[in-house]
Amino acid sequence: MSSKTSSKLASSGTGRSKFLIGGLLILAAVVYLIISSTAVGAQFFFTVDELLLRGPDAVGKPARIAGAVLGDSIRYDSDTLTLSFTIVHTPADTQLINDEGGLAAALDTAVADPSRNRLEIVYIGVKPDLLRHAAEAIVSGELGEDGVFHANELLLRCPTRYEEALPGQAEG
Amino acid sequence: MIADLGFFGLLTAFLLALYGCAAALYGHWQRSPRWVASARAATLLTFPLLTLSALSLVYSLIDLDFQIEYVASVTSRSMPLYLRATALWGGQAGSLLFWSWLMSAFAAAVMLRDWRRDRDFQPWVILVCLATLAFFLAMVLFFENPFVRLWQGITGTVWTALWQPGGALPYIPRDGNGLNPLLRHPGMIIHPPMLYLGFVSFVIPFAFAIAALVTGRSDDRWIRVTRRWTLVAWLFLSLGLLLGSRWAYDVLGWGGYWGWDPVEIAAFMPWLTGTAFLHSVMIQEKRGLFKHWNLLLVILTYDLVIFGTFLTRSGVLSSVHAFAQSAIGPLFFLFISVTLAVSLALLSRRWQALKSDVEMTSLLSREALFLLNNFLFVSILVICFLGVIFPLASEILTGQQITVGPIYYESATRPLWAALLLLMGVAPLSAWRASTARTLGRAIWKPLLGSVLVAAIMLLNGIRQPGALLGLWLCAYVVLVTSYEFWRGAQARQAKGENFALALWRLVARNRRRYGGYIIHVGVVLIAIGIIGIEFFQQETQGRLAIGEQLQASDYAIEYVSLAEFQSADGRLVDRAVVNVYRDGVFVRELYPRQDFYMESQQPMTIPGLHSTWETDVYVLLVSWEPITGGSATFKMYVNPLVSWVWLGGFVFIVGTLVAAWPNREMQAVELQARSRARGLPLKAR
Numbered sequence: 001m002s003s004k005t006s007s008k009l010a011s012s013g014t015g016r017s018k019f020l021i022g023g024l025l026i027l028a029a030v031v032y033l034i035i036s037s038t039a040v041g042a043q044f045f046f047t048v049d050e051l052l053l054r055g056p057d058a059v060g061k062p063a064r065i066a067g068a069v070l071g072d073s074i075r076y077d078s079d080t081l082t083l084s085f086t087i088v089h090t091p092a093d094t095q096l097i098n099d100e101g102g103l104a105a106a107l108d109t110a111v112a113d114p115s116r117n118r119l120e121i122v123y124i125g126v127k128p129d130l131l132r133h134a135a136e137a138i139v140s141g142e143l144g145e146d147g148v149f150h151a152n153e154l155l156l157r158c159p160t161r162y163e164e165a166l167p168g169q170a171e172g
Numbered sequence: 173m174i175a176d177l178g179f180f181g182l183l184t185a186f187l188l189a190l191y192g193c194a195a196a197l198y199g200h201w202q203r204s205p206r207w208v209a210s211a212r213a214a215t216l217l218t219f220p221l222l223t224l225s226a227l228s229l230v231y232s233l234i235d236l237d238f239q240i241e242y243v244a245s246v247t248s249r250s251m252p253l254y255l256r257a258t259a260l261w262g263g264q265a266g267s268l269l270f271w272s273w274l275m276s277a278f279a280a281a282v283m284l285r286d287w288r289r290d291r292d293f294q295p296w297v298i299l300v301c302l303a304t305l306a307f308f309l310a311m312v313l314f315f316e317n318p319f320v321r322l323w324q325g326i327t328g329t330v331w332t333a334l335w336q337p338g339g340a341l342p343y344i345p346r347d348g349n350g351l352n353p354l355l356r357h358p359g360m361i362i363h364p365p366m367l368y369l370g371f372v373s374f375v376i377p378f379a380f381a382i383a384a385l386v387t388g389r390s391d392d393r394w395i396r397v398t399r400r401w402t403l404v405a406w407l408f409l410s411l412g413l414l415l416g417s418r419w420a421y422d423v424l425g426w427g428g429y430w431g432w433d434p435v436e437i438a439a440f441m442p443w444l445t446g447t448a449f450l451h452s453v454m455i456q457e458k459r460g461l462f463k464h465w466n467l468l469l470v471i472l473t474y475d476l477v478i479f480g481t482f483l484t485r486s487g488v489l490s491s492v493h494a495f496a497q498s499a500i501g502p503l504f505f506l507f508i509s510v511t512l513a514v515s516l517a518l519l520s521r522r523w524q525a526l527k528s529d530v531e532m533t534s535l536l537s538r539e540a541l542f543l544l545n546n547f548l549f550v551s552i553l554v555i556c557f558l559g560v561i562f563p564l565a566s567e568i569l570t571g572q573q574i575t576v577g578p579i580y581y582e583s584a585t586r587p588l589w590a591a592l593l594l595l596m597g598v599a600p601l602s603a604w605r606a607s608t609a610r611t612l613g614r615a616i617w618k619p620l621l622g623s624v625l626v627a628a629i630m631l632l633n634g635i636r637q638p639g640a641l642l643g644l645w646l647c648a649y650v651v652l653v654t655s656y657e658f659w660r661g662a663q664a665r666q667a668k669g670e671n672f673a674l675a676l677w678r679l680v681a682r683n684r685r686r687y688g689g690y691i692i693h694v695g696v697v698l699i700a701i702g703i704i705g706i707e708f709f710q711q712e713t714q715g716r717l718a719i720g721e722q723l724q725a726s727d728y729a730i731e732y733v734s735l736a737e738f739q740s741a742d743g744r745l746v747d748r749a750v751v752n753v754y755r756d757g758v759f760v761r762e763l764y765p766r767q768d769f770y771m772e773s774q775q776p777m778t779i780p781g782l783h784s785t786w787e788t789d790v791y792v793l794l795v796s797w798e799p800i801t802g803g804s805a806t807f808k809m810y811v812n813p814l815v816s817w818v819w820l821g822g823f824v825f826i827v828g829t830l831v832a833a834w835p836n837r838e839m840q841a842v843e844l845q846a847r848s849r850a851r852g853l854p855l856k857a858r
Contacts (some may be wrong), residue, residue, distance in 0.1 A: 016531075018535060019532065019535070019540070022535060023547070026544070026547060026551075029587075030551040030554070030555075030588070033555070033583075033584045033587060033588070034554075034555055034558060034584055036583070036584075037555075037576075037579070037580045037581075037583040037584035038562075038576060038580060038584075040579055040580065040583055041576040041577050041578075041579040041580025041581070041583065042562075042574050042575070042576050042580065043574065043575050043576070043577060044572060044573070044574055045563060045572075045573035045574060045575045046573075064575055064577075076796065078716055078795060078796035078797075078806040079716050079806070081714050081795065081806065081808070092573070125808075126714075126778070126793055126795050126808050127795065127796070129354065129775065129776045129777050129778055130354075130775075132774070132775075140577060153577070
């Protein structure tokens, strides 16, 4: 079977413009959706250092922070479902993490280093199964006036390969 | 020993794949059928060799040969047999081997088909399949070898190598790491293979598309040949996604099923292009339109499949920090870039020859509505893709990582999903070539009226959220349109003297693709009803209860009865609560939410108590408890209306896909018809 040449391409001008206008309208709608949703859903992703560096500027603005969990700091009040714990700064740069020997080693280094910046997290909800010493916590929420970070979403990853494939654990 | 056998199979399959690529190219170049036949034989041979390789790994896993690093990292003594065997896809190295094995199985299956009509395609299909296979096998052999063993030197250091290094002794750990308890769920055991089956079967339509591009055949032969592959690929992908959601619902304990996690989205993106592709190929078959577009979609799907395979296992994106931690990251990107560039170059070379000889004229014609459908699916894809790469892009552009959460995806895609629902209720009623608002209106008004009545009833029953009302109205409308289509078709047959049931049966049997598609639409609507239910009407509450105390949410109440702690044979410490469920004060049943503590991995796992009906799910989590006495315990309770409909919809969806993909006795007739159509003969009315 041979291919066919285009014959009627130039013919119906109005037909084309009709589709063009329709297409552009829909495109505009989709672009608007993307922009407006980004405005609602976007959060800065900080390390603990970066957040603390911004100081009072960071208070009350939506942000997402990652850090290593200090096991001794985990407190859970089962009456109010209030979970609090402290995270320690971990580097964001892949190169730095690799220099420290991979994610697992980087987390271990972080929790063992008392000189690093720390941040207290408060989260209300069910205590996630994966919350433990030297796990990586990724929290979304905002920094309060009191210097405590109020999280409304809490994700955890333990840096063994099989757990890396796990999606988010808790959401609020 | 066994591991050596596995490695041998792997290596030989890799060499054969390389040889097959070369032989196929050379055979095409020399116009030598013998070389192509040799490439075909190589393709066929990769399957038994990789079967050998995969089986020897499975054997080592079952046998708990901990000297093999992979075995030690994914199994442990306490794991039951079926978990040890399925640990084949529990880690990255094994997953890649499993992927390769599936690829070889599909490539071999394709080789066994009747090639008489498509001789010129064969070398190129072989080339694409084997090049993909060779890439994955290279990843396995050189970077993620599952057969690497542990050795210990005199100084006590342990390192990994394939064969015994000088002066080292085998190192055999006493026990393995074991599989994460959260992954020990039936849904999670079959979810990866389903997803992979879907991923891999999409390679076949892509291979035929490339073959068509290279050989310059601009008809729709490649689509017809691979139609069933595409449907099967799509079915498995859908199943994989559904099972993953079910696992999240059962295991992750936040009362939801989909979290817009980058890993989920990675598996979802090829599904979106695949769905668009399934729709738009029909237009090419019927009207000869969208030829470029279909090729573009199948190329995109292929590369999204590779991207998805990479993301779902590598943890690249779930880790916002560790981009490309392992060496295979950059190589995957290289492979994706090269295949994308080559495919697009081929497409642009054939651009002129692929121009359609017809044009769309009516905005309301069925082909125009299909175009809109494709536009919507691709828009959702773009939204997902932007969301996934947003952190990377923002870091490159501004030096600061910015992420987007579930809210972004939800608010951006929601109107598009609604538009897709609406299309499902309009497109089946529109005519090919040209519809006017009047003809369409005549077909639509009855189901439209019916659906407005349904919406009014819902309004009277107290549903007030505009979003939920709009969504449920659309669902009702699509169901009515679809049933109306069935009824109308069956009536036409009834006129020929068949009774209604027989008429309906024959209607579907004679037009499997069309009515299978409608059944899929109904499945999608059911899933949509479930999603609307949980998104708009989910209620949650929590509290600490003393024995005999109750917690109330919606019409339901739970009462704490007792708590028991015991140790299980497989190394878990189980705390199991007994909870009574009441509806409007009437006892319904007992539930047993519990928490298992896996001693070996020091990992707790919360297992919800679930009371599931068509109307509502009551989902209870045991959050914490007073040790020893169990005098009080804290519970979290979700009431999730209609969520069962998601799973029911999934089932209907599968049935519909099977109907559409079922081999057709009248296939031949259809093909003949199609050929006459391709020659430009007038279309028969449908």
